[in-house]
Amino acid sequence: MRISTVIYSMKQGFKNIRRNRMFSAASVGTIGACLFLFGIFYFVVANFQFMVKTAETSVGVTVFFDKGISQDQIDTIGDEIRTRAEVASITFVSAEETWNNYKEKYLNKELAESFGEDNPLKDSASYTVKLNDVSMQKDLVSFIERLEGVRQVNHSDTIADTFKTFNALVGYVSGAIIIILFGVAIFLINTTVTMGIAVRREEISIMKLIGAKDSFIRAPFIVEGITIGFLGSVIPLVFLYFMYNRLIDYISGKYNNIFRTFQFIEVNGIFKTLVPLSLILGVGIGFFGSYLTVRKQLRLKEGK
DSSP states (O other): OOHHHHHHHHHHHHHHHHHTHHHHHHHHHHHHHHHHHHHHHHHHHHHHHHHHHHHHTTOEEEEEEOTTOOHHHHHHHHHHHHTSTTEEEEEEEOHHHHHHHHHHHHOOHHHHHTTTTOOTTTTOOEEEEEESOGGGHHHHHHHHHTSTTEEEEEOOHHHHHHHHHHHHHHHHHHHHHHHHHHHHHHHHHHHHHHHHHHHTHHHHHHHHHTTOOHHHHHHHHHHHHHHHHHHHHHHHHHHHHHHHHHHHHHHHHHTHHHHTTOOOOOHHHHHHHHHHHHHHHHHHHHHHHHHHHHHHHHTOOTTO
């Protein structure tokens, strides 16, 4: 496409926006409202998933060894576990540490001293293994149980299944809400572009009579849709950026007891993903909404 054609398409696209100010503003406002709600929803989902991921790192498995096993054999088991992709960290807890921890938690001083130098938990050395992803727990447990020298592997399937189910539910709900929001936005784009075509119908008919290509006629309306989509994505991003930190501070202060142990994603971290995602969605809605409407209204056939 020549530069002159591009400039013409852009001028006509902007002219269409000015000509249909009311519908253009409504379209920008609708896309902006949809993306604003999407941004709020993204804040919630991203932070919940971040919290879940953080909580997952506290979930792990405990590996106990056969009686009489040597320290070299224990080290070998540890090295084999470390090679697994599921493993985030592995910590060795000696029998002495296990006994000391047990005494501090469950025994009074007199009862603990009555054991003297004896360690009733002398065969309770273990590895505590933290996972990268709790959904990988089953595979890791199966691997560890097959290792020579491993007596028992303690783990919780209930916790792993709960996290897995929650993440799947969040994904389904997110998808449903996004589809509904952007369905409304595309409808408004459709209405705006249709109005622009109606206003220029006579001009378009003349252009077709003198041999103008369909792509030449279509381009200004696509520029119009993309511009509306771009504006509709930038405006809510500005509001969301300044709102995010205040929102987190408010929630942390209001519900301090609940969120004391949880961390929220920093503003730069969350907008690193939200900005390109919102721009792609906004411009994409503008493009496809206008493109499909133009094809329908002008009865253009692909490939002409």
